[in-house]
Amino acid sequence: MYKNNDQCPICGEGLLKKKIIQETFSYKGNYRTIENYIVYECSDCGESIVDPKTLKETEKIIRDFHREVDGLLTSEEIKKIRNQLGYTQNDFSRILGGGIKSFTRYENGTVTQSKSMDNLLRIIQKYPDTLDVLTKTDQKSIKIEPIRRKTVLETGSGVGKAEIDTGEAGSGGIINFDNSDKRNNSGTSQKYKYVDAA
Numbered sequence: 001m002y003k004n005n006d007q008c009p010i011c012g013e014g015l016l017k018k019k020i021i022q023e024t025f026s027y028k029g030n031y032r033t034i035e036n037y038i039v040y041e042c043s044d045c046g047e048s049i050v051d052p053k054t055l056k057e058t059e060k061i062i063r064d065f066h067r068e069v070d071g072l073l074t075s076e077e078i079k080k081i082r083n084q085l086g087y088t089q090n091d092f093s094r095i096l097g098g099g100i101k102s103f104t105r106y107e108n109g110t111v112t113q114s115k116s117m118d119n120l121l122r123i124i125q126k127y128p129d130t131l132d133v134l135t136k137t138d139q140k141s142i143k144i145e146p147i148r149r150k151t152v153l154e155t156g157s158g159v160g161k162a163e164i165d166t167g168e169a170g171s172g173g174i175i176n177f178d179n180s181d182k183r184n185n186s187g188t189s190q191k192y193k194y195v196d197a198a
């Protein structure tokens with residue numbers, strides 16, 4: 001934190017003087033003016049150093065300004081949705097993704113949510129029940145086996161053979177039953193859906 005008469009860290013010669021100015025920022029042809037923008041101006045080299053507290057506050061204002069221009073939810077709107085649904089920042093980060101502290105960062109204005117996260121938030125705000133889908137998935141420990149199992153069953157009677165592609169374990173799959181055997185001239189191929197009991 002700087003104060004009046006600190007030595008200028010840029011030139012090392014002059015002394016800093018606190019000034020409160022208005023600073024205007026532009027983004028995609030839009031403008032936002034911030035009042036009470038605190039800078040420390042050097043008496044010698046004329047450089048202005050932005051007050052760290054002002055810089056931090058400005059980051060959030062500017063990020064919300066960009067969000068508005070880009071049609072994204074602002075930090076306050078995100079917070080409102082989360083509070084309406086009754087979750088903590090950490091819970092929301094865990095359930096909805098985006099990283100371990102994602103909602104802390106979206107709300108304090110250090111990170112902008114992706115368009116897909118923004119869409120997800122709008123959907124769960126309008127249809128809160130859809131959040132159940134995610135919270136249930138979140139609670140279940142999903143075991144994914146990386147090896148794709150493939151079993152060929154010979155019927156033995158020459159009628160045909162069934163090929164079972166189980167896909168990933170627990171995901172269910174399709175049985176392709178090929179009965180285009182000579183004894184059956186229809187040459188049809190049928191598919192049977194099954195659900196893996198695992």
Ligand SMILES: [Zn+2]
Binds near residue numbers: 008
């Ligand atoms: Zn200076």
